[in-house]
Amino acid sequence: MSYIELNNIRKVFKKDDKETVAIDDISLHIEKEELVSILGPSGCGKTTVLRMIAGLVEPTSGEVFVDGTKVVAPGSDRGMVFQDFALFPWRSVRKNIEFGLEVNGVPKEERTARVDKYLEIVGLEKFADARVHELSGGMKQRVGIARALVNHPKVVLMDEPFGALDAQTRNIMQAGLIKILDKTDQTIVFVTHSVDEAVFLSDRIVILTKRPARIKDVIEIPWPRPRDRASPEFTALRKRILTELEQENVMDQGAPADKPPKLTGGLLNRIRHRDRPDSETGDK
């Protein structure tokens, strides 16, 4: 059995008699210490997949297993990092990172030691007593990452963690994450809609179709990290994935007969523009 298993997952959202099939049928196995990225157009169901592993959303059918145990509820063995950081504004940086240890009843002394260690790993020792609103976006997300890691979870689920950051900070954070991985061998499921980011970080990239999501392609990347964005194979792979994602976008332009998109031209264009996976400026 794999470390993380999603077996025939299907998710239908029901809202006011309207049914949205978010995820059609996804099976995915992830090994220990792997970093798997999930790529796909916006609204295709990436967040939903992550939230099902976290136990925050229940699949309509199918099962999720983490380390042999079926996921039925959220727990500290599955940490999550949010795009909007989701830090507790009434707590200091230290207290934010300490939250998980506190609710899990870890003794005070061990708590302090562990928080100190992760403050150092994310380079925020000097900001331990700062308030969240005093931090920059990149620093906030480093708190978010430390807060998830300090619990020693089996897997960290990252939902577009660098999506709210500017291009430069984003690259710094990606490099920082790789350094952290050197020290912790953390298993990570990483949702992004940046192809560049996925190729830069992942052991494996899972490409989803547009909604209802299915797995379109899985790409292994055996190259060591850190990777050179300018290398020919990096560029080539990036291009290949972009083409695959473009297909997803081109397909809904044709408005297939079974599911015509009920969107006006302007809105459709806007969404498509946002979806363009290379629309981020992070690559130099």
Added chain:
Amino acid sequence: MFGFKYDTENKWHRLGRLLLIMAASLLTFVYVWWILAIIINTPAIPTPDLVWAAMIKLFNEGDIQTGLSMWDHMAASLKRFLGGFALAFGVAVPLGLLIGYSRFLDEFSRPVLEFLKPIAPIAWAPVFIFATTLTIGPILVVFVGIFFPLLYNTIFGVKKIEPSLTDAAKTLGAKERQVFYKVMLPCTTPYIMNGMRIGFGIGWMCIVAAEMIAPLGGGLGYFISLQSTLSNWPYVFVGLGVISVLGILTTGLVDYAYRLMAKRMGIE
């Protein structure tokens, strides 16, 4: 003039300017009052000098009718006010948290609350005083006055909680109780404080009004209504002034606490 130059960067200059303007404002007020009192020429509007003399006497000796000094009246009103507030806080905050949390409770309580809300708190005074006692009645009026703003703000606060914060807490291992105490409660605190801020203003008006209806045991409202029936108008004016100053102090205190906390949490 005198070689003095106002400097906006200088803290003391700014403070001095503020104090000067405040003094000028108050002096203008006293001046206009004095003129009006002379023009209108009725005993019901005494001149400031008479009121000043009355104030000294009331704080030092008190009035003959009740035998209480102004300090005693202040204490009596404040005690009732705090009693009403404590009661409102103890009921409105837990209830607001529950109603905000449970959709059923919200729908269930909404019609009753909407029905009771438009009733001015002081309209309850005769009922409360008759049903309880002259001492407890006014406390209940304050309770009603503070209850609604506090309740509605608490409910609103719970509804405004970012779902990602509760999600984060759950993925960090928090159990339902812990999510409630460690996330929902602190998230709602600024809204509770805001409800207190509004409630304090209303509650303070309620206590004075209620005391006018409940003639027992002192209190500013009782003092004013008693002295006006005796046509001791300078005394009445002292009462009005004390109500204002205490009102500023009580609401100012919550306001200060609110700002302090908002700053800590980075709320504008």
